[in-house]
Amino acid sequence: MRTAFTTPDIALTARPAGELDADLLVIPVFEDDDLADLPDLDAAASGEISQARSRGEFKGKLFDLFTTSIGNGWKSQRAALIGGGVRAEFSTEHLRRIATIGGLAARQRRLSRIALLHRPTPGVTAAEAAQVLAEGICLANYDGASYKTEDRDQVWIARADVRMPDGIGGFDGAVARGRILGEFSNRARVLANEPGNTLTPRVFADRALEIGRSAGLQVEVLDEQRIAGLNMGLLLGVARGSQEPPRLVVMRHEPADAVPGAVLGLIGKGITFDTGGISIKPAENMDKMKDDMSGGAAVIAAMSAISRLQLPVRCVGVVPMTENMPGGRAIKPGDVLRSAEGKTVEILNTDAEGRLVLGDAIWYARHLGATHLVDVATLTGACVVALGKTTSGLFGTPPAWVERVRVASERAGDRSWPMPVFDDYKEQLKSEIADFTNTGGRAAGAITAALFIKEFTGGLPWVHIDIAGTAWAEEAKPYQPKGATGVAVRTLVELAADAPAWCKLDLNSRP
Numbered sequence: 001m002r003t004a005f006t007t008p009d010i011a012l013t014a015r016p017a018g019e020l021d022a023d024l025l026v027i028p029v030f031e032d033d034d035l036a037d038l039p040d041l042d043a044a045a046s047g048e049i050s051q052a053r054s055r056g057e058f059k060g061k062l063f064d065l066f067t068t069s070i071g072n073g074w075k076s077q078r079a080a081l082i083g084g085g086v087r088a089e090f091s092t093e094h095l096r097r098i099a100t101i102g103g104l105a106a107r108q109r110r111l112s113r114i115a116l117l118h119r120p121t122p123g124v125t126a127a128e129a130a131q132v133l134a135e136g137i138c139l140a141n142y143d144g145a146s147y148k149t150e151d152r153d154q155v156w157i158a159r160a161d162v163r164m165p166d167g168i169g170g171f172d173g174a175v176a177r178g179r180i181l182g183e184f185s186n187r188a189r190v191l192a193n194e195p196g197n198t199l200t201p202r203v204f205a206d207r208a209l210e211i212g213r214s215a216g217l218q219v220e221v222l223d224e225q226r227i228a229g230l231n232m233g234l235l236l237g238v239a240r241g242s243q244e245p246p247r248l249v250v251m252r253h254e255p256a257d258a259v260p261g262a263v264l265g266l267i268g269k270g271i272t273f274d275t276g277g278i279s280i281k282p283a284e285n286m287d288k289m290k291d292d293m294s295g296g297a298a299v300i301a302a303m304s305a306i307s308r309l310q311l312p313v314r315c316v317g318v319v320p321m322t323e324n325m326p327g328g329r330a331i332k333p334g335d336v337l338r339s340a341e342g343k344t345v346e347i348l349n350t351d352a353e354g355r356l357v358l359g360d361a362i363w364y365a366r367h368l369g370a371t372h373l374v375d376v377a378t379l380t381g382a383c384v385v386a387l388g389k390t391t392s393g394l395f396g397t398p399p400a401w402v403e404r405v406r407v408a409s410e411r412a413g414d415r416s417w418p419m420p421v422f423d424d425y426k427e428q429l430k431s432e433i434a435d436f437t438n439t440g441g442r443a444a445g446a447i448t449a450a451l452f453i454k455e456f457t458g459g460l461p462w463v464h465i466d467i468a469g470t471a472w473a474e475e476a477k478p479y480q481p482k483g484a485t486g487v488a489v490r491t492l493v494e495l496a497a498d499a500p501a502w503c504k505l506d507l508n509s510r511p
């Protein structure tokens with residue numbers, strides 16, 4: 001397989017734009033932008049920029065791209081002007097995307113040294129800019145998996161200079177953080193892109209071990225015997241239909257300077273392929289179900305990034321890994337399974353497997369001392385119907401904890417939005433013979449899935465992030481190639497970074 005990503009060197013600089021020696025100079029340009037801070041740029045481009053603007057070819061509309069060669073004393077060869085839209089509405093997410101567009105534009109033109117000019121706007125602080133520019137550049141340095149035997153050779157961004165107009169003092173940490181967030185988002189993308197035959201549960205666990213340990217985490221892989229020893233009937237039930245044994249990966253981050261009293265529990269759905277089991281899925285698009293471990297990949301990558309950043313909060317990551325297959329020993333509709341916690345579940349649809357494996361994994365995270373829970377899962381088609389392909393669903397309780405996760409996701413550039421988890425919906429999970437069923441019918445399918453998971457949270461603060469729509473990009477965008485997106489990695493890391501603030505809160509008090 002060809003290389004999937006590299007992480008470039010990124011350096012801050014305060015040198016004038018004309019002195020930056022890069023193959024491509026990336027410049028955000030807004031609507032009605034007088035470019036007063038770059039007075040000789042148009043001359044360096046021999047008037048190309050003013051001409052393009054006056055004939056309406058480039059107006060600074062969001063994410064529009066205009067490239068021109070430059071010279072006349074400027075040291076870089078080419079410039080890429082990227083539309084920033086309306087300056088007053090400009091956000092960190094726009095800037096992150098502009099950096100990615102600039103990076104992708106460079107790579108498409110086989111250019112490997114870029115420089116980015118930060119141009120201050122009201123909505124973005126200098127420290128935020130340094131971080132998201134680094135993130136965006138790293139996110140551009142990623143290619144989807146390829147097993148083509150004749151592949152074009154790849155061009156990577158080897159180096160990026162980020163020019164800060166008001167000095168570079170104090171922003172090295174922001175760049176380092178952005179670089180790690182970009183790198184580990186890419187690691188999650190690589191895992192999620194990998195085919196189901198190469199990334200089996202055992203291989204997935206080995207990769208988690210390797211990634212986590214080299215990032216400084218304690219990692220443990222539980223095999224099928226250990227899983228059976230813990231009576232994880234839900235995880236074992238899903239695994240029964242497969243020839244491949246399940247795994248449970250446990251990662252721990254135990255910093256010496258941790259905030260007191262809080263243990264962040266991160267749980268990720270790790271279904272390496274979801275056929276639906278006996279309730280088998282239609283053939284069309286079933287290939288896509290190789291990404292049903294994106295939540296698990298996000299947890300593994302986020303835990304590793306948290307460790308590399310030495311964030312001062314104890315964290316435990318738990319990822320249940322299995323295939324969902326319709327083998328001869330597979331669970332059947334009507335079967336009853338017993339969870340590790342002891343609750344019984346009547347299986348109505350074997351394709352609702354994610355909530356089953358999460359139930360046992362969340363219980364285990366609690367057992368290991370988690371005080372605050374967040375699970376990430378490609379859980380329901382219903383969530384895609386509700387929120388589409390751009391926004392993840394947030395479900396949980398109490399509302400103050402959901403809000404912390406929402407704010408973290410906004411900072412991360414992972415769009416998400418809260419959905420209700422009213423008790424009224426629980427009726428849909430009533431079973432005649434077990435504690436509850438594993439599906440609640442078509443109505444509010446994303447919510448009943450969340451309510452199922454809630455049964456295993458033991459009343460702890462908990463948020464479930466449904467990434468069924470957001471984990472995979474069906475179409476390329478200027479700032480995002482097709483395939484795995486790495487969604488939720490940065491959200492989880494930003495949430496961990498926010499621990500010194502949320503660990504002190506009484507989440508149950510009303511504002």
Ligand code: BES
Pocket residue numbers: 274276292349351352353354378379380381382384439440441445468469
């Ligand atoms: N992995 C799927 C959810 C999914 C669907 C992810 C589409 C990405 C795109 C999940 O295991 C599943 O099959 N859910 C069922 C639940 C139903 C049987 C209650 C669904 O959403 O149809």
Ligand code: MN
Pocket residue numbers: 274276324350351352353354
């Ligand atoms: Mn399924």
Ligand code: ZN
Pocket residue numbers: 271274292351353354378379
């Ligand atoms: Zn699934």
